[in-house]
Each structure stands twice: as structure tokens, then as C-alpha cells.
Amino acid sequence: MSEILKAHINKFVTVNDEEFEAILSYFQFKRISKKDNLLEEGQICKSNLFVLHGVLRKFFINDKGTEQTTEFAIEQWWMSDTFSFINQSTTEFYIQTVENTELLYIDKVDYEKLLETHPVMEKHFRCIYQKAYAAAQMRIKFLYDYSREELYYHFLKAQPEFLQRVPQYLIASYLNFTPEYLSEIRKKGIS
Amino acid sequence: MSEILKAHINKFVTVNDEEFEAILSYFQFKRISKKDNLLEEGQICKSNLFVLHGVLRKFFINDKGTEQTTEFAIEQWWMSDTFSFINQSTTEFYIQTVENTELLYIDKVDYEKLLETHPVMEKHFRCIYQKAYAAAQMRIKFLYDYSREELYYHFLKAQPEFLQRVPQYLIASYLNFTPEYLSEIRKKGIS
DNA sequence: CGAAAATTTGACATGACTCAACTGGAGTGG
């Protein structure tokens, strides 16, 4: 179970079993069923989530009342509203399970304690955030560069694993277009 | 001059004069005039730039041959193609000066040496990238949530300092619309 | 099996782009 976190951490830094146990003690475990909210608009994002099994999505509700998905997370991904988490300010996002999900999470205070007591985690999170930021920059580029249709094909190619696990209307939401338009694109594609 | 970097670093961590001198020794100084390129498509982003005075922008050229600005940097901001920098892969971006600019920069190898020899910098960059990632997440949200017109007004409110320093057509490019359309919005706004 | 949820279809609407032409101001050179 927690082996997943251990493997994840050892991608960027080296921690032995003993130190890992100490690190792990800052985390808590949770099992939640499909479509449950882990975070809701107006709350403070108290914890940083690490997915062991399952799928999460982050979304907000726009002025038309539509849910806009901005992010998915599967195994070995971190999920939080980073802005709300680091500033402990209220969030505009929801975080919800797409499937039954098992995760580890760490609260803000424990996160800070962890970083103090285990400097190796400074490096770990520096690497994680550096990589996440690089990915976000690329994503912003795609949003500038691609039409909706191109975004769809790029998504298919880059993240095929989601297609099996996430319903179409959530993919449409993630790609920032209507289910109707996605439907149209798919029809065109098949021919 | 380098006081600017010192002040910046001391926002997140504490380094005394002596340690700062050691840290500074990993950086190099450069002065470049308006409209010069610091990075071009196809190159590898060898260094991470820190602006002392001036303005930088990052852009790519789309298939229609238009420059698409994705990022500005002013005093005390870092600029690089993070993806290209961390993987030392070829970039699709240009980094160009908008004004005459003075900056400090650190090459990838020196960046890694710096992190090894000065663990305090792990924390510094963890904080920097964490914040940058949070900002990128918010920016992605705005790109999902706002119409072009709303993006413009949001930009006006959030980054008024750019209006004075950056020509309109670059702002249009940054907001991902045509100069003509920006013109239309401004006309509407004045009435 | 039936109800609710997801997906598709089609008619119509619109935000934003394209292209071409015009205006005005900032340099530059004679």
C-alpha cells in the first residue's frame, strides 16, 4: 500500500526503510467512494493528496453553473489546490473522486513539520513542483496553440489511459468544450 | 545590483552575507539590449534567468507564423523554459527582451552544484516552484473561465504595471487574441 | 425492466478571427 509512496519518493531522492517509516507517519490514509467530494468551494484546502488507487478530478463551477474540470489525478499523482493549500485561503475548486479511491494525505502543518525534520523532502518536493510547473507551462502553451479539436487529439495521444477510466462528458469538460461538440469531433474522426 | 537577488532569496530562507557571496558565485551577469533573443527555438535552454532590471517575454511561433507570447518577466522574476531546462531537451520557445535588460543567470550544471552545496537553496527553489505552480494553476483556471474580454479586464486589474511597459500588440499576443480584437474591446470600454 | 444519466443529432446564434485598408505618431535622413 504505502509502497507506492515509497517508490514515488525514491524517484527523486533516496530514503531508507527507517526514514521512510518516519516520513510516512506524517501522512494519513483515506478510502472514499465514487463521486465524493474531498474539497468544496469556500473551504480551505487543508491537505495535499497523493493517489494510491483510483482517479480524482478538480473542477470549479462557472457563472453558468457548469462544472469545469481543470485537472485529473491518477495513481502516484499529487492533487490539491496549491494556491489555497500554501496560503490557507479559501478555494474556488472542488476535488472529487471519479472512481472509488484510496489515498494518502498530509495536512499543511504536518507538511511543514515534515520538511523541517526531513530535509530530503525539500528536495523531493522541489523536484515535484519543478516538474509540475514545467508541465503547466507546456499545458498553457497547448491552450494557446491548439484549437479545441487539436486539443482533443493531443489529449488522446498524450493521456490514452484516461479514456478508459473517465466518461466522455468529463473529458469534454477538461478540454473546455461542450459534450455536443466533442460528439461532433468524434463522429468526424471515425469516418 | 546583486542586492536584488539577495533580497529575493531572503523572502523564503535566511542566508547571511558570507553564504550569499558563495551562492552568488554560481551566477553570471548579463546586460542585453531591447529585442535581443536569449533563447531561440531548437536550442536547449541552458540557463535559468533572473531579471534585475528590464522586461523579458517568452513566445513561440505558431503554424501561421504568428508570435504567441505566453509569459512576461519583470524585476525579481525567474524566466526559463522549465521543461527544456530540467530535461536539457530542445525548446519550442524564444525568450526575448522587451526593454534593455540586466539579469543574472545560472547554468544547469551550476544550478545542480548550487543545490548540492547549499541545501538552503533546495528550500528556496521548492518555495519558488511551489508558488509558480500555484500561479500556473490559477492561470489555467482563468483560461478556462474567462472570455477574451474578461481576460483583458482581469489582466488590467492584476498586472497594471505591464500596461506602461509593454506595447498593446504584445498584450494582445499574451492574451491570445488579435490586435484588432483588442482594439475593439478598448473602444467599447472607453464609452 | 424502468428511470436516470450519458451521448448524439440538428438548427440556429455568436464571439472572435481574417483580411484589407486607413490613420496617426515616431524615427530617420537629407
Added chain:
DNA sequence: CCACTCCAGTTGAGTCATGTCAAATTTTCG
């Protein structure tokens, strides 16, 4: 200091990608 050029910004007409809305169809799942 004028004339000329060049580039940024504006205007307007026409167009297209994508959205809206309503209804039909298919799938999911209790």
C-alpha cells in the same frame, strides 16, 4: 525642420469555429 517611411493601432465587412438549446437515442445501473 520638413518629407518620408514604418510600425502600431483602428475600422469595417465577411467568415468560421464553437456554443446554445431542444429533442432523440443509447447506455448504465439499481
